Amino acid sequence: MKEGVKTLLHAKSGEMVRVQDILGGRKMRNRLMELGVMEGTPVKVYSNEGGPLIILVGNSRFALGQGVAQKVTVK
Amino acid sequence: MLGRTNLEGDWGMGPIELALAGNPNTGKTCIFNNLTGARQNVGNWPGVTVEKKEGTIPFQGRSVKLVDLPGAYSLSSFSEDEAVARQYLVNNSANAVINVVDSCNLRRNLYLTLQMMEAGANVVIALNMMDEACRSCINIDVEKLAALFGVPVVPTVAAKGQGMQEVVQAAVDRATGPRRPFKIEYGPALEKPLAELEKSIRSTAGLDKKYPSNRWLALKVLEEDEGVIEEVKEVAGGRAILARAERARAALAQKGVKADSVLIAKRYEYIDSLVAQCASEACSTGNVLSDKIDKVATHRLFGIPVFFVVMWLLFEFTFRLSGPFITLVEDGFSRLGAWLAIALPGMNASGLFTSFVVDGLVAGLGTVMGIVPVLVTLFLGITLLEDSGYMARIAYIMDKPMRVMGLNGKAFIPFLLGFGCNVPAIMSTRTLESKRDRLLAIIANPFISCTARLPVYILFASAFFPAQKMPVVMSLYFIGLALAIITVKVFSKVVPEEKDEVFLIELPPYRLPALKGVVTSLWEKISDFLKRVSTVILAAVIAVWALSSLPYGVEYASRESLAGQVSSFIAPIFTWAGFANWRATVALIFGVLAKEVVVSTLGVVYKAGEGGLGAALAADFTPLSAFSFMTMTLLYAPCIATIATIRSETKSWKWTLIALVYGFGVAWLLSVLVHQVGSIFS
Numbered sequence: 001m002k003e004g005v006k007t008l009l010h011a012k013s014g015e016m017v018r019v020q021d022i023l024g025g026r027k028m029r030n031r032l033m034e035l036g037v038m039e040g041t042p043v044k045v046y047s048n049e050g051g052p053l054i055i056l057v058g059n060s061r062f063a064l065g066q067g068v069a070q071k072v073t074v075k
Numbered sequence: 076m077l078g079r080t081n082l083e084g085d086w087g088m089g090p091i092e093l094a095l096a097g098n099p100n101t102g103k104t105c106i107f108n109n110l111t112g113a114r115q116n117v118g119n120w121p122g123v124t125v126e127k128k129e130g131t132i133p134f135q136g137r138s139v140k141l142v143d144l145p146g147a148y149s150l151s152s153f154s155e156d157e158a159v160a161r162q163y164l165v166n167n168s169a170n171a172v173i174n175v176v177d178s179c180n181l182r183r184n185l186y187l188t189l190q191m192m193e194a195g196a197n198v199v200i201a202l203n204m205m206d207e208a209c210r211s212c213i214n215i216d217v218e219k220l221a222a223l224f225g226v227p228v229v230p231t232v233a234a235k236g237q238g239m240q241e242v243v244q245a246a247v248d249r250a251t252g253p254r255r256p257f258k259i260e261y262g263p264a265l266e267k268p269l270a271e272l273e274k275s276i277r278s279t280a281g282l283d284k285k286y287p288s289n290r291w292l293a294l295k296v297l298e299e300d301e302g303v304i305e306e307v308k309e310v311a312g313g314r315a316i317l318a319r320a321e322r323a324r325a326a327l328a329q330k331g332v333k334a335d336s337v338l339i340a341k342r343y344e345y346i347d348s349l350v351a352q353c354a355s356e357a358c359s360t361g362n363v364l365s366d367k368i369d370k371v372a373t374h375r376l377f378g379i380p381v382f383f384v385v386m387w388l389l390f391e392f393t394f395r396l397s398g399p400f401i402t403l404v405e406d407g408f409s410r411l412g413a414w415l416a417i418a419l420p421g422m423n424a425s426g427l428f429t430s431f432v433v434d435g436l437v438a439g440l441g442t443v444m445g446i447v448p449v450l451v452t453l454f455l456g457i458t459l460l461e462d463s464g465y466m467a468r469i470a471y472i473m474d475k476p477m478r479v480m481g482l483n484g485k486a487f488i489p490f491l492l493g494f495g496c497n498v499p500a501i502m503s504t505r506t507l508e509s510k511r512d513r514l515l516a517i518i519a520n521p522f523i524s525c526t527a528r529l530p531v532y533i534l535f536a537s538a539f540f541p542a543q544k545m546p547v548v549m550s551l552y553f554i555g556l557a558l559a560i561i562t563v564k565v566f567s568k569v570v571p572e573e574k575d576e577v578f579l580i581e582l583p584p585y586r587l588p589a590l591k592g593v594v595t596s597l598w599e600k601i602s603d604f605l606k607r608v609s610t611v612i613l614a615a616v617i618a619v620w621a622l623s624s625l626p627y628g629v630e631y632a633s634r635e636s637l638a639g640q641v642s643s644f645i646a647p648i649f650t651w652a653g654f655a656n657w658r659a660t661v662a663l664i665f666g667v668l669a670k671e672v673v674v675s676t677l678g679v680v681y682k683a684g685e686g687g688l689g690a691a692l693a694a695d696f697t698p699l700s701a702f703s704f705m706t707m708t709l710l711y712a713p714c715i716a717t718i719a720t721i722r723s724e725t726k727s728w729k730w731t732l733i734a735l736v737y738g739f740g741v742a743w744l745l746s747v748l749v750h751q752v753g754s755i756f757s
Contacts, residue, residue: 026299026335027153027508028577033339034149035579036183046366049375052474052484052578059179061369063471065483065578 008053008069011045017074018042024071032072035062043074092140092168093132093246096160096191097175098184099146100583102203102233106175107143108595109239128599134243142169145505148183150190152302155505155513161302164196165287170250171197173242175233178202178215181354185224185346192226192257193294195287199246200228201238212355219353225255234589258290261341264332268323269293275319281310296320298335365464365584372465373582378472385465390494393453400448408441427624430631434679435620440613442530442675447601449526453495454600455593462588462596470580480560481567483578486516490559493523494552497717499600501724508577511570517724518734519562521713522741524555527670531708534674538689539701547702551709558710558741615668615715619676632680638664639680652707652743653700653750663707669714699757703750710742 011017019041022029037043037057044056052063097103111130128143144163145156152158164172172191176184191198202217221228227245231238261269272293276282286292295303297320307313327334371377412433419429460466466488474484485507492500501520507513529548536547623632623639633639634657642660649655658680666673674688681691696704712735713721722731 028579030151030298030335030339031148031153031508031577031579033336033343034151034153034186036186036343038336038340038343046369047373047375051375052471054369054373054471054582058183060183061365061582063373063467063474063484063578063580063582065474068577068579 005073006075008043008045008055008064008072008074009048009066011048011053011074013045013047013049015045016042017045020073020075022072028068028071032068037072090138090140091170091247091250092142093243093250094142094144094163094167094169094172094196095175096144096164096172096187097146097201098148098177098180098187100581101146101175101177101180101184102231103143103146103175104596105233105589105592106173106201106203106231106239106242107141108592109233109236110243111141132243134247137247139243139247142167147187149187150194151298152300154508158302159505161194164191164194169196171199171246173201173246174198175201175203175231178204178213178230181213181215181350182343182346185350186342188224188226189259189342189346192224193259194291195254195256197249197252197254198226199242199249200224200226201231201233201242202228203231203233214355216353220349223349223353225257256288259342259345261338264327264330265297265334265337265341268320268327268334269297272297272316272320272323275316279310279312279316281312282307282316285310294338297323298338299324368585369468369582372468373471378468382469382472385460389453389456389460392456393449397448397452401445404448405441405445408437408444412437412441430624431620434623434631435616438678439616439619439672439675442678443616443669443671445530446526446671447605449529450495451597451601453526455597457492457495458593458596458600459588462586462592464583464585467580467582471582474578480563481572482512482515482563485578485580486512489516489520490523490556493520493525493559495526495600497521497523497525497713498720499603501717501720504724508579511567511572514570514725514730515563515566517721518566518730518737519559521717521721521734521738522555522559522562522710524552524709525670527714528709530671530674532705534677534688535692535696535701535705538692539696539698547705551705554706554745555709558745562737562741615665615672616675618668619665619672619679623679632682648743649707649746651751652746653703653754654696654707656695658695659704663711666708667712667715669716670708673708699750699753702753703746706749707742707746710738710745712738712742 006017008017019037019039021039022032022037032038035057041057046054046056046061048054048069052065053069054061054063095103095107107128107130110132130141130143132139132141142163144160147157147160149157150161150164152161163169174188174191176188188198188200200221202215202220217228217230227249229238229242229245231242260266269290273289276289276292282292283289286295292303292307296307296316299320304317307317324334327337372381374381415437416429416433419432420426424432460469469491470484470488472484473487477484477487486504488506489500489503492503497520500523501517504513504516504520507516528551532548532551533544536544540547619638622637622641625637629635634643638661639657642657642664645664646655646657646660649660654660658677661680662673662676665676677692678688681688692701712718718731718735721734722728725731
């Protein structure tokens with residue numbers, strides 16, 4: 001991981017972010033994209049309190065593991 | 076599967092098959108229940124690879140079959156249940172597909188729609204209104220949506236049963252009409268390799284026209300869909316196609332193009348361009364009430380205590396509510412047996428026949444049916460958890476604890492279901508995306524103490540630990556759970572780790588479970604069980620009776636009977652465990668057919684009714700060996716139905732055998748340990 005790159009894992013509860021890129025694992029990247037999480041998608045972080053994160057994409061809430069969140073770079 | 080049937084032309088009054096597909100949590104099940112009502116045939120039980128529900132819709136005097144596919148976000152092979160949906164849509168000849176689309180998540184839902192259209196399905200959209208909150212803020216021009224996508228769109232409110240007949244009408248119309256080809260342009264960079272792949276597919280006899288369209292197959296091999304690749308490999312010339320796709324991917328990668336990602340992004344681009352013309356900007360209000368509940372239910376600190384309270388309620392509810400019914404069922408059967416024992420000889424029935432009916436059928440089925448009340452109440456509780464939306468939160472809350480075992484939160488659900496019955500529990504592992512997680516969850520699941528083992532604990536605990544009945548029973552549940560955890564740990568060392576982390580689950584809005592849906596879903600689960608009773612367990616009951624009656628002329632269930640002889644031979648291996656008597660052994664052998672058979676077999680070999688069995692057992696067991704025997708029963712081998720499920724879900728005899736041998740080894744070791752360590756203290 002490059003210095004200064006912010007991932008979903010760094011986002012705070014309640015923060016609104018925009019997806020920049022999805023790194024690593026082909027399988028996970030494709031799944032996130034199929035769910036509509038891709039470059040430019042606005043994501044609201046509901047909860048990021050140490051365990052899995054809860055995010056709001058469109059009108060759906062998803063829980064995602066920290067390992068997944070770590071691969072999603074955001075702005 | 077050969078090429079799909081030609082669906083053009085007049086269908087007249089012939090049968091029509093419709094499929095129901097859609098994302099999870101779109102109201103799909105609700106529509107299925109609305110349409111089929113009580114006329115549904117219940118889903119398949121183990122041994123069948125495809126898990127789909129079927130029902131019939133009475134429609135203008137025609138027979139319309141409706142197939143309910145597992146909820147899917149896409150037709151890729153991400154998880155097993157989605158692969159099932161893909162396989163069905165690609166290989167079967169559904170005349171039309173009713174695609175349930177949640178109007179509050181239009182974009183994402185249309186992604187699946189698009190994939191189905193690309194696969195050549197005759198799609199009809201049921202535009203379902205799920206959420207009251209979003210209904211007021213989203214505005215969709217239905218006619219324009221239909222025109223833009225070129226498919227019929229019917230607005231529905233599944234919860235209120237609105238639009239149901241209209242959907243069926245549209246689907247039947249579509250089914251009898253011609254298929255319309257559908258194509259998305261992916262841009263020059265991808266169209267060139269796609270065209271080349273299509274060309275080589277056309278010249279490969281085994282693949283040409285095997286799939287919905289050659290273009291569809293070209294897309295799938297280019298995006299490296301695991302499931303499709305497995306199929307193509309098997310076809311002569313298939314490997315050459317795959318190599319060509321590999322080269323195309325490599326060439327694209329050099330230009331910085333990830334073929335699979337670009338295909339997905341292009342599909343979304345297409346959707347966005349159309350949605351922009353027919354729907355207002357999607358409002359992202361979320362669901363206020365749901366969020367409030369989640370503030371507590373998924374709270375960092377309160378989440379776990381809330382979860383424990385829910386679990387405690389679940390088991391409390393199960394055992395309290397079912398208790399009186401168990402007594403009722405058991406009393407009923409023992410009275411029936413007593414009455415028949417007098418009535419049958421009175422009707423000139425032979426001794427052999429009377430024995431078959433009374434000792435075999437009635438006694439055996441009585442024990443088995445005794446667990447039905449527990450199963451009903453536990454499944455009722457689980458159904459309520461599922462339908463309310465809390466189940467997804469359980470996966471979320473349990474994620475952290477499950478990480479300690481090297482699994483993620485989703486893998487907890489099969490363990491929870493295992494307390495009901497291991498068969499649906501093992502089948503539910505299909506929702507796990509990682510093959511490794513799935514295998515671990517399957518191997519460990521039989522250690523979770525299912526309902527069928529409860530009668531064994533109750534029998535022994537009442538007889539030998541009357542004062543500490545509940546703690547003893549609970550301790551067995553915990554031993555099972557602990558061993559499941561250890562098993563995952565042990566096998567996670569053996570099964571190679573996957574580097575991709577995949578924990579991702581949708582948290583649907585909380586909903587008050589609809590009575591009709593709960594009853595239907597409960598009935599499905601129970602009738603699955605009863606089906607099993609009528610086949611495997613009935614056969615078991617008869618086998619037990621026969622082996623206990625042969626060779627002809629021996630005293631029923633005596634040591635001289637076939638069952639007695641075999642068991643006497645095997646029994647010594649249980650010397651260290653403290654129950655090296657042939658009666659205990661014969662019960663264990665027959666218990667493989669179904670664990671509840673252990674009790675009925677003991678009833679038979681001790682020649683005691685349910686009531687007197689406890690006292691009869693005291694002759695052969697001490698409290699310590701009783702506990703050791705319970706441990707053995709808990710762990711030693713899954714029942715036949717579970718073994719069959721392990722086989723069908725792992726698709727591997729090797730793993731099935733490993734699960735069996737490992738299970739027996741662990742059971743033997745632990746019961747020996749219990750007895751030996753216990754002997755030191757007593």
